[in-house]
Amino acid sequence: MHELGIAESILGRMKEESMRHRGARVTKVGVRIGELSGVDPDALSFGFDALSKDTSLEGAALEIDFRRRVQRCGACGREFETDAMLTACPDCSSQRTICIAGDELDIVFIELEDAACA
């Protein structure tokens, strides 16, 4: 349950971006969360709303792009999205696959109100 800390980091980055744009209101932040990142999207949304309440960031939307795990097969090179439990290659059944994506925890974009950035 470290989603509160994660939400705090995201809100901090939003505040920073707002300052860079003369205090423009932040309307939305986009984050990318992989299923292996250890972050639960619902808990993150809850923490985000709770921490932004009664601050200048209240009402800003949190857009979560949830990513599945991606494996690459060492035998045939196929890349495939997978359920976290099944890592065997769907083409050649090789067990020799490695995880190449799915632990993302990134801030992708921040949207600000246009008015203040003229």
Add this chain to the structure above:
Amino acid sequence: MRVAVEEKVLNENQRLAEELRQCFRDHNVFCLNLISSPGSGKTALLERTLGAMPKDAKVAVLTGDIQTENDARRLAVAGFPVKQITTGGTCHLDAKMITRALADWDLGHIDILFIENVGNLVCPSSYDLGEHAKIVLLSVTEGEDKPLKYPGIFTKSELCVINKIDLLPYVPFDIAAARDNARKVHPGMELLELSCTTRQGLDGWLAWIYRRQQKTAGALAGT
């Protein structure tokens, strides 16, 4: 107006972890990060590990807990430097805590640094501590499906240690299924089975540490 950011949420932790990694490289410190549920035997494994090290070994431990200095007291018995990090509620260690804890230690006198993370299979997996490898422990009094339930940490760990195997006759733990589940989630992961009580398998664990340490040193010499 949309501003493209494209950076890690834990950017600051990542920056500090890279600093730690560089620092370990500069001082030839080999660092392992031990992660498990509470009660899987991280402290017991470290007690046995320290007890098996030569008296002049340059080994040290940072041990993390939410509260109490109990683990540091247990580990200090072996005579090596040990420091407790009490997080006061935080469910994981982060790079800043490690940097702070190492500030008054001379890294020139440390060859192997063990970090015992807070007992938790979820949150510690998100925080890079600059370590060379993460090791996940699982004990036979837990479920053999732990790797399937917590794929994040089992995917990020190089080694899975199955502990308390002396209890296998008394518990319904299916060790073959546990191995299978670990490999399903992370095909390349190494597996070791041991008991801190009977010491069975400890030689294999110590051999793994030295082999991995040499691999790190070799990689450095090659660069």
